[in-house]
Amino acid sequence: xxxxxxxxxxxxxxxxxxxxxxxxxxxxxxxxxxxxxxxxxxxxxxxxxxxxxxxxxxxxxxxxxxxxxxxxxxxxxxxxxxxxxxxxxxxxxxxxxxxxxxxxxxxxxxxxxxxxxxxxxxxxxxxxxxxxxxxxxxxxxxxxxxxxxxxxxxxxxxxxxxxxxxxxxxxxxxxxxxxxxxxxxxxxxxxxxxxxxxxxxxxxxxxxxxxxxxxxxxxxxxxxxxxxxxxxxxxxxxxxxxxxxxxxxxxxxxxxxxxxxxxxxxxxxxxxxxxxxxxxxx
Amino acid sequence: xxxxxxxxxxxxxxxxxxxxxxxxxxxxxxxxxxxxxxxxxxxxxxxxxxxxxxxxxxxxxxxxxxxxxxxxxxxxxxxxxxxxxxxxxxxxxxxxxxxxxxxxxxxxxxxxxxxxxxxxxxxxxxxxxxxxxxxxxxxxxxxxxxxxxxxxxxxxxxxxxxxxxxxxxxxxxxxxxxxxxxxxxxxxxxxxxxxxxxxxxxxxxxxxxxxxxxxxxxxxxxxxxxxxxxxxxxxxxxxxxxxxxxxxxxxxxxxxxxxxxxxxxxxxxxxxxxxxxxxxxxxxxxxxxxxxxxxxxxxxxxxxxxxxxxxxxxxxxxxxxxxxxxxxxxxxxxxxxxxxxxxxxxxxxxxxxxxxxxxxxxxxxxxxxxxxxxxxxxxxxxxxxxxxxxxxxxxxxxxxxxxxxxxxxxxxxxxxxxxxxxxxxxxxxxxxxxxxxxxxxxxxxxxxxxxxxxxxxxxxxxxxx
Numbered sequence: 001x002x003x004x005x006x007x008x009x010x011x012x013x014x015x016x017x018x019x020x021x022x023x024x025x026x027x028x029x030x031x032x033x034x035x036x037x038x039x040x041x042x043x044x045x046x047x048x049x050x051x052x053x054x055x056x057x058x059x060x061x062x063x064x065x066x067x068x069x070x071x072x073x074x075x076x077x078x079x080x081x082x083x084x085x086x087x088x089x090x091x092x093x094x095x096x097x098x099x100x101x102x103x104x105x106x107x108x109x110x111x112x113x114x115x116x117x118x119x120x121x122x123x124x125x126x127x128x129x130x131x132x133x134x135x136x137x138x139x140x141x142x143x144x145x146x147x148x149x150x151x152x153x154x155x156x157x158x159x160x161x162x163x164x165x166x167x168x169x170x171x172x173x174x175x176x177x178x179x180x181x182x183x184x185x186x187x188x189x190x191x192x193x194x195x196x197x198x199x200x201x202x203x204x205x206x207x208x209x210x211x212x213x214x215x216x217x218x219x220x221x222x223x224x225x226x227x228x229x230x231x232x233x234x235x236x237x238x239x240x241x242x243x244x245x246x247x248x249x250x251x252x253x254x255x256x257x258x259x260x261x262x263x264x265x266x267x268x269x270x271x272x273x274x275x276x277x278x279x280x281x282x
Numbered sequence: 283x284x285x286x287x288x289x290x291x292x293x294x295x296x297x298x299x300x301x302x303x304x305x306x307x308x309x310x311x312x313x314x315x316x317x318x319x320x321x322x323x324x325x326x327x328x329x330x331x332x333x334x335x336x337x338x339x340x341x342x343x344x345x346x347x348x349x350x351x352x353x354x355x356x357x358x359x360x361x362x363x364x365x366x367x368x369x370x371x372x373x374x375x376x377x378x379x380x381x382x383x384x385x386x387x388x389x390x391x392x393x394x395x396x397x398x399x400x401x402x403x404x405x406x407x408x409x410x411x412x413x414x415x416x417x418x419x420x421x422x423x424x425x426x427x428x429x430x431x432x433x434x435x436x437x438x439x440x441x442x443x444x445x446x447x448x449x450x451x452x453x454x455x456x457x458x459x460x461x462x463x464x465x466x467x468x469x470x471x472x473x474x475x476x477x478x479x480x481x482x483x484x485x486x487x488x489x490x491x492x493x494x495x496x497x498x499x500x501x502x503x504x505x506x507x508x509x510x511x512x513x514x515x516x517x518x519x520x521x522x523x524x525x526x527x528x529x530x531x532x533x534x535x536x537x538x539x540x541x542x543x544x545x546x547x548x549x550x551x552x553x554x555x556x557x558x559x560x561x562x563x564x565x566x567x568x569x570x571x572x573x574x575x576x577x578x579x580x581x582x583x584x585x586x587x588x589x590x591x592x593x594x595x596x597x598x599x600x601x602x603x604x605x606x607x608x609x610x611x612x613x614x615x616x617x618x619x620x621x622x623x624x625x626x627x628x629x630x631x632x633x634x635x636x637x638x639x640x641x642x643x644x645x646x647x648x649x650x651x652x653x654x655x656x657x658x659x660x661x662x663x664x665x666x667x668x669x670x671x672x673x674x675x676x677x678x679x680x681x682x683x684x685x686x687x688x689x690x691x692x693x694x695x696x697x698x699x700x701x702x703x704x705x706x707x708x709x710x711x712x713x714x715x716x717x718x719x720x721x722x723x724x725x726x727x728x729x730x731x732x733x734x735x736x737x738x739x740x741x742x743x744x745x746x747x
Contacts, residue, residue, distance in 0.1 A: 023498050037455055041556040068557050084455040086492040221453050223520040224540035254531050257632030261533045265559030272554035
């Protein structure tokens with residue numbers, strides 16, 4: 001059981017949690033993730049580590065309510081417990097030193113970038129972060145990111161904040177020479193369509209790019225193989241070999257298809273949860 | 283005594299038509315009369331060779347005496363002393379290739395049903411009232427066990443009995459390892475496993491779930507920060523093998539590990555009340571012929587498959603499953619396709635639609651001593667299927683090895699151990715079970731756990747002296 005020490009609502013469906021998980025906080029590295037289970041009979045789902053504090057033993061995670069399990073998490077508040085949490089899982093990405101490193105985050109991918117950018121800042125790297133959302137109110141952790149990067153570039157689809165357009169359009173401008181300048185290495189974390197678009201943009205300019213994949217997982221230790229992705233023609237397990245892979249060699253078609261395996265079931269689980277709630281309320 | 287000269291008393295089972303649709307246990311267990319009758323069949327051999335077939339050397343003859351005399355407390359004591367997982371082994375051991383194979387009754391009448399009686403006595407023991415009393419360790423040394431599968435559980439039990447502080451670390455949210463995530467409830471109900479674990483807790487063993495040694499805590503920390511005197515690695519062989527044929531990443535293709543973990547650990551058969559889903563279509567092909575393949579194919583039937591098939595490149599003779607599982611599978615309507623080798627998983631829109639296979643024939647024996655299957659040219663055909671489950675074996679998980687300097691393995695991933703078959707290349711780090719041997723049986727792992735416990739005790743005491 002892991003206790004929630006602090007909770008902050010970032011958007012109507014996204015919350016940040018600081019939890020008391022000293023063993024994980026002590027071992028964590030930027031880019032790794034945890035697996036949680038919220039209740040008996042609940043699913044195991046992976047969540048990226050947003051921050052860790054080895055001294056206080058606190059671990060920060062950001063959760064977007066998209067399915068039954070994340071909605072259940074959303075119902076928890078300060079003092080409540082998360083039933084199970086295990087980690088840190090996966091490997092920290094290898095990011096080359098020197099040059100201009102650009103982190104691109106879409107939606108709640110920004111949360112995963114925070115930890116990495118902080119580590120790159122400590123390493124003394126020159127960095128830029130591009131984050132994007134549909135509109136201003138859906139942007140998360142902009143202030144926190146601004147503190148750990150040299151340049152924060154904000155993009156919104158509707159122009160309600162920063163650059164009007166997609167993160168890839170802003171990235172393309174930089175590739176074309178607009179300040180803060182040409183990216184030597186890109187880290188891409190976000191929804192699959194965004195990561196795919198970032199891959200295309202960087203591939204055309206031959207910029208190396210690593211993407212953080214979050215396929216379906218059960219155990220997170222390499223035991224089930226459910227998270228397999230094809231990278232450079234080879235089958236890899238995202239839980240132990242990833243979650244970061246060379247974006248230019250990832251089979252995104254397959255990864256997208258696999259991510260949709262349980263779309264119907266996810267809906268069913270959410271419906272079941274809703275009707276249980278209504279019964280409770282009645 | 284004439285009673286000896288009759289066939290083995292069959293295990294009462296639930297009707298195939300009924301049991302093939304739920305996850306309740308298939309075997310119903312002996313009643314008192316069955317047990318007494320069967321124990322009487324034992325010839326009381328002067329030199330009981332049955333024991334030689336048992337990896338944990340249960341004193342079977344004494345056990346039979348106690349059962350026949352209806353002294354069940356004594357029978358239970360004999361069992362438990364030799365095998366802390368008797369209720370489990372009585373259900374999942376391949377007795378036909380171990381103790382019962384050696385039985386002198388085997389040739390003419392069928393062996394004494396040692397396994398069934400082991401289960402009978404364990405079930406009796408489980409039904410007895412128990413206290414909540416917990417035994418306190420009386421020695422100073424602390425031992426860490428990595429992994430709560432059969433080898434870890436037995437090693438923990440033996441060390442607790444010897445008075446050590448024992449902590450078992452488990453990566454998943456519930457202990458038991460393959461007994462939890464692998465073996466389905468119709469063969470090994472979770473409540474049996476829970477009971478066995480509770481017995482260990484009563485002996486003073488502490489279980490810590492959700493900790494991955496090598497990730498959450500390193501081996502080095504176990505010794506330096508936590509002060510363990512020795513560590514036993516029982517991490518099993520949990521990494522699934524894939525065939526490397528086209529189409530394996532299509533939706534609807536599972537490793538047997540994932541398929542069974544979703545069902546057993548995550549209780550997908552109760553979806554959506556339990557939130558982990560599993561896609562099981564009308565036609566399911568399971569590739570492989572071991573116990574895991576039988577577990578997967580029978581689980582598929584229980585989850586609504588109308589055609590549940592086993593596809594295996596060798597013949598029935600080379601099949602590796604326990605005979606009981608095989609027979610039960612046939613009774614339940616599983617279709618067996620021998621000498622059939624999958625060459626490609628076919629799909630449409632990202633989903634499995636078929637399994638392309640080639641017919642095989644048997645040639646000369648290969649390096650495993652079994653007849654080599656050879657493809658018959660031009661014999662390709664397609665099974666229309668909705669799911670493919672790969673059950674072609676597993677190998678040890680490299681996670682701990684990767685993070686533990688000096689821990690040496692064979693090229694295939696198994697841990698290297700000393701001539702005693704227990705200590706690894708790192709001092710005071712011991713190992714046993716599938717992590718050392720590659721995928722094998724529960725009882726072999728149990729035997730290894732027991733051997734390691736004895737060695738740990740010996741080494742600690744020798745050093746102290």
